[in-house]
Amino acid sequence: MNATMTIEAGGSEAAMRQRLVVIGNGMAGCRAVEEILARDPQRFDVTIFGAEPRVNYNRIMLSPVLAGEKTFDEIVINGQDWYDDNRITLVSGDRVDHIDRDNKCVVAASGRTEPYDTLLIATGSDPFIIPVPGSDLEGVVTFRDLDDVDRMLAAADRGGDAVVIGGGLLGLEAAHGLSLRGMKVTVVHLMPTLMERQLDEAAGWLLKTELERRGQTILTGANTKQIHGIDGKVVGIELADGTRVKADIVVMAAGIRPATGLAKAAGLDVERGVLVDDHMVTSDPAILAVGECVQHRGLCYGLVAPLWDMCRSLADYVTEAPTGFEGTVTSTKLKVSGIDLFSAGDFSGSPGPDGELCEDIVMRDASRGVYKRVVVRDGKLIGAVLYGDTADGNWYFDLMRQESDVSDIREALIFGQAFASGGALADPNAAVAALSAEAEICGCNGVSKGKIVSCIEGGAHSVDAVRATCKASASCGQCTGLVESLLSITLGGEVESGPKTMCKCTTFSHAEVRRLIVEKGLREMPEVMQELHWTTPDGCASCRPALNYYLLCAWPGEYEDDQKSRFVNERLHANIQKDGTYSVVPRMWGGLTNPRELRAIADVVEKFNAPMVKVTGGQRLDIFGIRKEDLPAVWADLNAAGMVSGHAYGKSLRTVKTCVGSEWCRFGTQDSTGLGVKIERMTWGSWMPHKFKIAVSGCPRNCAEATIKDFGVVCVDSGYELHVGGNGGIKVRATDLLCKVATEEEALEHCAAFIQLYREEAWYLERTAPWIERVGLDTVKAALFDDPDTVAQLAARFRHSQQFMQDDPWAQRASGDRADLHNHIATVRPLEMEMAR
Amino acid sequence: MIGDWLDIGPVTQIEPGTARTLPVEGGEEIAVFHTMRNEFFAIVNLCPHRRGPLSQGIVHGDVVTCPLHNWNISLRSGQALGGDEGCVPTIPLRVDAGRIYLLRAAVIAPREARAA
Incomplete structure (x- = not known):
């Protein structure tokens, strides 16, 4: 088409006008008509069909209506006078049932038939009703039109509980409105992050926290299994995990689907939406389509801004000055007041x-x-x-x-x-140099530029030293860059580098992160990343496992272990080998075993064709070559013989090696085997900064090699020597003598206390040997012994933590827990696919 | 068009930040990833370094760190990142209406033909 060929419509004779019929009295349909009228008011006789019995209103503003912030009148876009002034026939409350392309007319539910020259389909979208039992109960509503809002308001008047299924834009706005109207609201969202299409994990976490603070219950990763009703009326929902939530009303806001039924029945090309070109023309040149019902260049849009662009392109086309819509980026704002x-x-x-x-x-x-x-x-x-x-x-x-x-x-x-x-x-330094001495640099601790400069001039020549002296940038770290600038301005390039940061995602060191987690009471990983100003959205392979451990250590029984932040061995509770198979080491307490255990191990080796079994340096047996999908079955067999995970794979207590001691050995001074078993029973299952090995030798001949272990006991006639910080690895280090005690009970108590001190103080992936070399044995001794109560307090904290740790992870997996970590999705065979177990 | 794409099930079967595996008879096992930014990727489950199972690595951003020797592999391109060199084949994937689809031809393709 060419604009210069436009035929002057002229005159006002209705007979010369073309008939434009619009199906859909919503935002897109009416906007398209407005755009056409603005270009050429004389071209068409317009008839608009609307299924809803009312004039054109702003559907996006239904949320403020629900929330009581606006009335319906305030969200009307075009009142009856607009239709009258533009000689538009509005057929409201009469749904078009059929498009007759051969005779170029549409047929409505009432039987009304309207011929067209040009037809515009603007049927919008339909709410997606999740197909679960009970979705047709009374009290299950969608959130699409004013009638839905009226139904929700009626429910809110009666008060009670509301469940909103869907934590996207629409669902959260519905939840907000119902909450403001006094209902107790639970949002059930299938994905782990709210509004996952618009937000990343960090922002989704902030939003969830704020909504919870406002009294809503937010259940993420929650799959609705069924909606329960009594006498045809909804009473609650049930999730796949069995959780039940009471509900007097259930709002389905799980998404929308382009309403393509009419177009499809008329034989137009339809995929997810009605297919249109850049001018909004469907596969029938006499039929256009616009809005949420269309699919343009593979995309369906559910937001308003692109719809406006589509309407512009459509109007340009029908008035013979085509421009074309090329798709657009979209933006979203959540209409929840205060967020x-x-x-x-x-x-x-x-x-x-x-x-x-x-x-x-x-x-x-x-x-x-x-x-x-x-x-x-x-x-x-x-x-x-x-x-x-x-x-x-x-x-x-x-x-x-x-x-x-x-x-x-x-x-x-x-x-x-x-x-x-x-x-x-x-020059960022120039901006900082220009600040006055009174300018506040660190908002958290109220430290001015002048104070920081004088502290630098007083000898604090690194960020760390500044933090230690005047507390600037010691809390949230946001002003670290400013402090660095002040250092370089004041010292002229003589800045000393502080301890290494934890990883490239943060300016804080391990020690600072640990301190701040406890001081600020940070309880979840996204919270740590937000409060400590992580520079990446979701961390990296270095900081995620470290943060997971620090949180686990700081909040025992409270923090939920994050499997996706675990190294593979700790996620699959076995040791990955170079060929991708795993090795399995059941625990043998103190290195003791019996025929039943040995038989069970032998049976497992044969049953699963394990190619090798090896006696480890930690006095137990290692079964090699097990596939990840067989691990739960292997563990079930080992559990049945009374064995639990040996944690040979973890940053955790590994083994307690023992010699035979006074029970058998002619040199033995104490029952080293018995003590070793007791120590292992006390310490197994505990997560640590790094792996932790213990040994108990029954005499100074030290057959259990206790003096190259993280914690070693050497029995003597008069009691027990306790050694710490040994390592037999790359860099051999003999232990330091920590102290000597008289009884087994004291040995156990000191062992618990030392482990807890290491758990709380060391950096992630720091063995006891480098930890003690870094802080000094005297510091460790002082931390344990300066206050006579400390050993008991540390040991009590360790035992408290242990009650949550000593739950055999193998038994959990053997019973089917987290099968997704072990099973394949499916197996592909040529020309077919076999679904997984 | 549906026939070109292999439906491997719902998006919910893979927890964000993890991967699951899809063995292919007569071919290389495929790892299907769901990142914490809610994207899905499919790559051959073998690190270009020493054939480590990438599906078992820690996922951060659109990168997976191999569990064997900590190579970082881009899930998007299959390329080894940082100073390391190598590339693992990627399999075209799309998500539609909550289900994951892999390009059938790439799933069963002989890998030699794909190696660049």
């Missing part, structure tokens, strides 16, 4: 068409509850997630839509428009 959340573009990290890689820039401000992440690819901003401070959302969105080159402002991008436009970033 600032913005998400736009692509933050998944996909590479560009030529493989250009993405770069994440993350800024966190724990004191204000702010998380910002922008994604830059090939010099352009392509995605953003903002939580807590969305002031720059529109600026980022503009940069994305205009595909602006942000290379020059990259360093300042994350700080927002005001900062990035200021130009001060060419």
Whole structure:
């Protein structure tokens, strides 16, 4: 089509006008008509069919209506007068049932038949009803139109419990509205992160925490199995794990599906949505489609901004000045008052068409509850997630839509428009140098620039020294960069580097992270990353296992072990070998065994064709060559003979090696075997910074090699010598003598206390030997013995922690727990696929 | 079009931050990953270094760290990252209506033909 060929419609004779019929009186359909009228008010006679018995309103604003922040009248876009003024026939409350393409007319439920020259399908989308038993009960509603809102308001008037299935945008807005209306709300979300399509894990965690603070119950990773009812009315829901939640109303907000039924029945090309080209033309040139019901270049849109662009393109086309819609980036804001959340573009990290890689820039401000992440690819901003401070959302969105080159402002991008436009970033030190001496640098501890400078001049020549002297940047770490600038300005490049940071994701060292987890009471991994300003969204392979251990150690019985942050051996409770199979070592207490255990081991070796069995250096047997999917069955057999996990795979208590002691040996001074068994019974299952080996020798001949163990007992006539910090590994280190005690009970108590001190003080992946070399034996002794109560307190903390640890992980897996970690998804055979067990 | 893609089940069967395995008779086992940013990837379950099972590594961002010798492998490109060199074949994957699909031809493709 060519704009110069436009025929002047002229005149006002209705006979010359074409008939435009619109199916759908929603936002897209009416907007398309508005756009056409704005270009050429004379071209069409317009008839709009709407299934709802009312005028065109802003569906997005139903959430504020539910929340009581707006009335229906306030969200009407076009009142009856708009239809009248533009001579539009509105057929409301009459659903179109059929499109007759041969005769170019539509037939409505009432029987009304309307001929068209051009037909516009704008049927929008339908709520997705999850197919579970009970989804048709009275009291199960969707959240799509005003009638749904009325049903929810009626339920809220009666009070009680509401369950919202779906933790996406719509579900959370429904939950917010019902909560404001006084209902007790539980959100049930299938995925582990709320709004996972818009948010990453970090922002999703902040949102969840805030909603919980407001009194909502948020269940993530929750799969609804059934909706229960009595006398046809909903009373509650049941999750796949058996959890039941009471409900007087259940809101289905699990997603939307393009409403394509009419188009499909009419024989138009339909995939997920009605297929359209860049001008919104379907496979029938006389039929256009727009809005949520269409699929354009493979995408279906559920947000409003792209719909406006589609309507513009459609109007340009039908008025013969085609421009075309090429798809667009979308942005989302959650309409929950008091929660600032913005998400736009692509933050998944996909590479560009030529493989250009993405770069994440993350800024966190724990004191204000702010998380910002922008994604830059090939010099352009392509995605953003903002939580807590969305002031720059529109600026980022503009940069994305205009595909602006942000290379020059990259360093300042994350700080927002005001900062990035200021130009001060060419030399960050210059900006800091320009600050007055009174300027506050560290907000957490109220430390001014002047104070930090004088502390640097007083000899604190590293970030760590500054933290120790005046506390600046010692809490949340956000001002670490400013402190570094002050160091380099004041010392002119003579800055001493402090202890190494934990990993590239943080400016804090292991010691600082451990201290802050306890001081600030940080209880979950996303919380640690937020509060300590992690520079990556979800950490790395170094910090995740370390944080998992630190949290497990700090909050025994409370923190839930994060399997995905565990090294493979600790996740599968076996040792991975070079060929990808595993070795299995059952525990033999103190190195003792019996015929029943040996038979069970022999049977396992034969049953699973284990190619090798080896006696280990820790006095037990190692079964090699077991496949990961066979591990639970192997463990079930070993459990049946009374054996539990030997933890030969873990940063945990490994073995307690013993000699035969006074019971058999002619030189033995004490019952070293018996004590070894007691120590192993006390310490097995405990997670540690690194592996931990113990030995008990019955006399100073030391046959159990106790003086190269992390904790070694050497029995003597008068009692027990306790040794610590030995290592037989790469760098051999003999133990240091910690103390000598008189009784077995004292030996056990000191063992527990020393282990707990190591668990609480050492860095992750630091054995006792380097730990003691780092802090000094005197420090360890002082920590244990300066206060006469400390040993008992440490031992009590260890025993408290142990009550949560001594649950055989093999038995759990053998009973079917986390089968997903062991089983294959399926097996592919040529031309078929066999589903897994 | 459906025939070109192999339905391997719902997205919920793989916990974010983990991977699961799909053995292929007469071919190399495939590891299907679900990242914490809610993306899905499929690669051959063999580290280009010493053939470690990548499915068992720790996943961070769109990278997996091999459990044997800590090589970092991009799930997106299959390339070894950092100073290491090597590449593992990737299998085209798409997610539709909550289910994961792998490109059938790539699942059963002889790997020699794919090696670059």
